Amino acid sequence: MKISREDVLRVAELAYLDLSEGELETYRAQIDEILEYIGKLNELDTANVQPMAQVLSDDQTADATLREDLIVPCAVAEDVLKHAPDPEPPYFRVPKVIER
Amino acid sequence: MRIAANWTIDGVREALGAKKISARELVADFYKRIDARNAELNAYLTLSPERARRQTDRVDALVAEGKPLPPLAGVPVAIKDVISTRGIKTTCGSKILENYFPPYDATAVERLEAAGAVILGKTNCDEFAMGSSNENSAYGPVKNPLAPDRVPGGSSGGSAAVVAAGLAVASLGTDTGGSIRQPGSFCGIPAMMGSYGRVSRYGLIAFASSLDRIGPFATKVKDVASILQVIAGRDPNDSTSTTAPVPNYRAELEKPVKGLRLAIPKEYFGEGMDAGVRQKIEAGIEIFKKLGCQLVDIRMPHTDYAIATYYIIATAEASSNLARYDGVRYGLRVDNDSLLAMYRKTRGAGFGAEVKRRIVLGTYVLSAGYYDAYYLKGQKVRSLIAQDFRDAFTKVDAILTPTSPVPPFKLGERTDDPLQMYLADIYTVTGSLAGVPGISVPCGKIDGKLPVGLQIFGAPFGEARVLQLAHAFEQAGGATV
Numbered sequence: 001m002k003i004s005r006e007d008v009l010r011v012a013e014l015a016y017l018d019l020s021e022g023e024l025e026t027y028r029a030q031i032d033e034i035l036e037y038i039g040k041l042n043e044l045d046t047a048n049v050q051p052m053a054q055v056l057s058d059d060q061t062a063d064a065t066l067r068e069d070l071i072v073p074c075a076v077a078e079d080v081l082k083h084a085p086d087p088e089p090p091y092f093r094v095p096k097v098i099e100r
Numbered sequence: 101m102r103i104a105a106n107w108t109i110d111g112v113r114e115a116l117g118a119k120k121i122s123a124r125e126l127v128a129d130f131y132k133r134i135d136a137r138n139a140e141l142n143a144y145l146t147l148s149p150e151r152a153r154r155q156t157d158r159v160d161a162l163v164a165e166g167k168p169l170p171p172l173a174g175v176p177v178a179i180k181d182v183i184s185t186r187g188i189k190t191t192c193g194s195k196i197l198e199n200y201f202p203p204y205d206a207t208a209v210e211r212l213e214a215a216g217a218v219i220l221g222k223t224n225c226d227e228f229a230m231g232s233s234n235e236n237s238a239y240g241p242v243k244n245p246l247a248p249d250r251v252p253g254g255s256s257g258g259s260a261a262v263v264a265a266g267l268a269v270a271s272l273g274t275d276t277g278g279s280i281r282q283p284g285s286f287c288g289i290p291a292m293m294g295s296y297g298r299v300s301r302y303g304l305i306a307f308a309s310s311l312d313r314i315g316p317f318a319t320k321v322k323d324v325a326s327i328l329q330v331i332a333g334r335d336p337n338d339s340t341s342t343t344a345p346v347p348n349y350r351a352e353l354e355k356p357v358k359g360l361r362l363a364i365p366k367e368y369f370g371e372g373m374d375a376g377v378r379q380k381i382e383a384g385i386e387i388f389k390k391l392g393c394q395l396v397d398i399r400m401p402h403t404d405y406a407i408a409t410y411y412i413i414a415t416a417e418a419s420s421n422l423a424r425y426d427g428v429r430y431g432l433r434v435d436n437d438s439l440l441a442m443y444r445k446t447r448g449a450g451f452g453a454e455v456k457r458r459i460v461l462g463t464y465v466l467s468a469g470y471y472d473a474y475y476l477k478g479q480k481v482r483s484l485i486a487q488d489f490r491d492a493f494t495k496v497d498a499i500l501t502p503t504s505p506v507p508p509f510k511l512g513e514r515t516d517d518p519l520q521m522y523l524a525d526i527y528t529v530t531g532s533l534a535g536v537p538g539i540s541v542p543c544g545k546i547d548g549k550l551p552v553g554l555q556i557f558g559a560p561f562g563e564a565r566v567l568q569l570a571h572a573f574e575q576a577g578g579a580t581v
Contacts, residue, residue, distance in 0.1 A: 008460060015419060015463045016426070016440065017456060018448025030518050031461050037519055038408040041477050044484065051479030052486060054310050055296040055535030055560075056340060067336050076203040083201050085433035092428050095439045 002035035003028060107269045109175050109323045116163055116174050123156035123163070123174035127218050130176045134220070134267050143242050143252075143261040145181050147221035148188045152176075155218045162216075172330060173216035178268040180259045181222040182229050183314065184303035185209055188219075192305050193227040193237040193255075196450030197431045206303025207338065208272055208314045208331040215330040220268055223258030227452045228422065229274055229307045231255050232282060232524045235515055236454040243511070246288055246551060250508040253283030256317070260287040263317045270318040270327050274304060276311045277410050278503075278528025281540035284317055285503035285553025288542050288579075290324050290570060291317045295560050296535035297342040299328075300335030308417035309340075311410075311532050321541060321571040325349040328563060344561050352564040357572045358392030360565075361496040367403035368501035368527055376546035381502045383581040384543040384554045384573070388500065391572055396496050400488040403530055405481050407522055410529040412465050412478030418455075419462030425450060457518060482533050489534040493559040498569055501527050503540040503553035527555060537563045541570040544581040554578065 008028045012019050019027065081087040086094070107126075115121045131149060138144050159174045179185060182192045184202035191197045205213075213219065226236035234242045234257025242257040244250040245265035252261040256273025260283035263271050273280040275293040284291020293315040304314055316327035332346045364385065369378070389395060427433035427446035434445040451459070465474035492499055505526055514521045531538040537560070540553035554573070558566035 003464065007464065011460050011463045011467060014467060015423075015459050016443040016447055017451075017459055018444040019456065019460075020448075023453075023456065027457050027460055030457060031464070033519055034411060034461060034522070035474075038412060038474065041405055041408050041481050044402075044405065044481060046477060046480035046484070049480040049483050051476055052483040053479060054340070055486075056342065066339070079201075079203040080429070083199065084429055085427055085431070094428055095435075095437055095442055097439050 001032055003032050106266060106319065108320055109172060109269060109318070109326050112175050112269060113169060113173060116159070117169060119163065123159040123218065124153070126174060127152050127156050127176055127220070130220055130267065137265060137267060140248070141243050141245055141261055141265060142240050143224055143258040143265070143267065144178065144221045145191060145224050145239055145258070146189045148185070148219055151188065152218045152220055155213060159216055159218070170214070170216035171326060172212060175217045175269050176220050177212060177217045178220050178223045178259060178262045178271040179209060180225050180256050180271070180273045182225060182274055182305045182307070183209060183272055184305065185219065185222065188222060190222060190305070191239070192229070193225045193239060194450065194452065194455070195238045195432060196425050196446070200431050202303070204303065206314070207300040207335045209303065211331050212272070212327075223256070223262055223271060225258055226255035227455050228305070228418070229255040229276055229279055230418070230454050230458055232278065232521055233509070233514065234258065234283070235511065236452060238452055241511055244286060244508050247508060247549060249510055250550070251286065251511055253286030253504075253508065255279040256283050259317050260284055260289060260291065263287070263319060264289050270316055270323055272314055272331070273317055275313050275315055275532065276308050277414060277532050278525040280315045280317070281503050281528050281538055281553065281555060282525065284540040286508040286551060288545065288551030289317055289319055290321045290539060290541045290574070291315070292324050292328060292539040292566070293531070293537060294328060294332060294563050295537045297340050297344070298537065298561065298563065299331050300338040300341040302335055302337035306421040308414040309421065310417060311414060321567060321574050322350065322353060324539070325353055325567045325571075347564045349564055349567050352568050353571045355568055357569055359394065360498065360569070361394045361396055362388055363396050363398045363492050363496040363499040365398050365400040365403065365492070365499060365501065367400050372523075372526070373502060373505045374507060376550070377502055377505065377507060377552050380544040380546065380552040380581055381554055384578055385500060387573055387576050387578055387581065391576055398492055398495060400492060400530070402481065402484045402488050406485055406530040406533060407526055409478045409481045409485060410525070410533060411461070411522055412474050413482060413533070415458045415462030416466050416475050417462070419459045419466065422455065422459055454518070485530055486534040489536055489557070497565060499557040501555045501557070503527060503555040507546050507550035507552060531557050536560055537566050539566050539570045541573055542579040544579065
């Protein structure tokens with residue numbers, strides 16, 4: 001077994017994700033099977049291989065695409081707040097975070 | 101007046117220019133057909149008739165004034181529901197964004213409208229583009245218009261279905277591991293993913309940022325080229341969109357393909373491929389031979405590791421990207437007195453099963469103690485897969501493969517086994533990881549019924565070559581092999 005019930009609980013906690021008892025066991029079993037399959041990557045010796053984090057080569061990004069740091073108008077606040085779950089313009093309201 | 105259903109972009113331009121029809125009448129006719137078929141197909145989630153009306157008024161004014169028409173003037177298009185449209189509901193196929201109205205347009209949408217296209221509405225898809233059958237949508241599955249008991253493919257199933265059913269002339273989808281090409285294959289239409297960096301991702305609601313790409317569906321390769329022409333190119337709002345020049349794709353289409361070298365990689369023709377698919381793809385390859393292309397047997401030795409690599413990298417990036425859905429700024433909130441419990445309950449209630457499964461897997465492969473064994477390992481194997489493509493393109497001009505190992509499968513047939521569903525993407529994820537462009541072009545129908553797609557990969561920023569080959573194949577009767 002690659003992944004335990006405790007692992008799934010820990011990861012769900014890290015991801016702020018409520019899972020029911022049923023989901024917990026279903027996902028554990030399914031992810032276990034997927035991790036078993038992923039294990040085939042260990043057939044490859046990658047000791048001298050560089051990890052690839054993104055596709056584009058250096059000349060296609062970084063200097064080629066950095067822009068000047070300019071202030072541009074972006075008047076969307078009203079629109080954004082209109083559809084927020086609990087707006088208190090110009091703020092989003094959330095449950096109390098700090099106890100006095 | 102009776103209005104034909106099978107419009108092309110050129111056909112729309114000619115009809116408008118000759119005043120045979122107005123943009124308003126054309127779009128009204130499309131909405132009539134959508135009304136008649138959408139309840140059955142479930143392909144559109146939201147229609148945008150007011151916005152369409154404003155655009156048809158603009159186009160019809162240009163015609164009335166005798167002004168030149170922009171390249172997509174009056175062309176009715178549909179947009180996958182993971183692409184932002186200002187003021188038009190954009191759900192990502194998820195309950196968590198059931199009432200989300202983006203405050204801005206994606207760059208691709210803005211460019212389509214600036215070119216005269218008329219947005220009819222938003223199309224159904226797997227939740228956050230995670231799926232290969234469109235069965236992971238919180239708003240129900242889409243039916244394949246060619247075979248209603250079958251899936252349309254996914255995740256861009258709605259965008260493929262509306263074009264195949266004549267409910268839009270073209271559409272935009274997104275492709276992370278095959279989500280444009282596979283539904284294109286399943287619905288029997290050409291569908292293209294440009295190189296990573298070719299089309300701006302600004303306004304595309306992120307699933308896996310190093311893989312996500314926006315691209316077109318249409319009924320003809322020429323129309324795919326016309327749409328790509330408009331949406332491609334540098335956008336200051338996406339730092340990964342490149343400054344590489346955009347060639348005139350339409351002008352390149354008619355160039356002869358004789359003498360081009362095409363790779364047939366052995367690894368894409370192994371076990372697991374449906375016999376009917378194999379027969380059609382082999383017949384398709386014969387067409388390229390007749391066109392004078394030179395076929396070259398090559399090896400791409402890391403192909404078999406692509407699904408494992410993809411499901412590490414895509415889920416890791418997804419777990420990070422989807423952290424933003426916390427009930428604070430937009431979308432669903434499940435109230436609770438505690439902030440942390442509010443996050444947990446909102447996410448637990450708002451996300452569907454596949455999304456939760458991928459968040460758990462992605463968080464796991466990034467977590468302390470497992471990062472090196474999974475995420476770092478996946479990034480290293482991604483290098484090897486990209487190297488396979490670089491090696492291949494030193495020898496050949498393009499690579500031919502099947503798009504999917506199987507024809508469209510039945511609704512519900514694969515939903516219980518996530519790993520089996522993931523393996524449906526076996527021929528498409530390689531190109532996603534490597535960042536190369538790819539198209540799926542119709543390659544016959546099994547028993548005259550179930551469509552097969554042939555995939556053509558090109559070198560990075562070699563979209564013109566890919567389109568040229570696909571067009572030649574289509575012209576030579578590829579769709580009816």
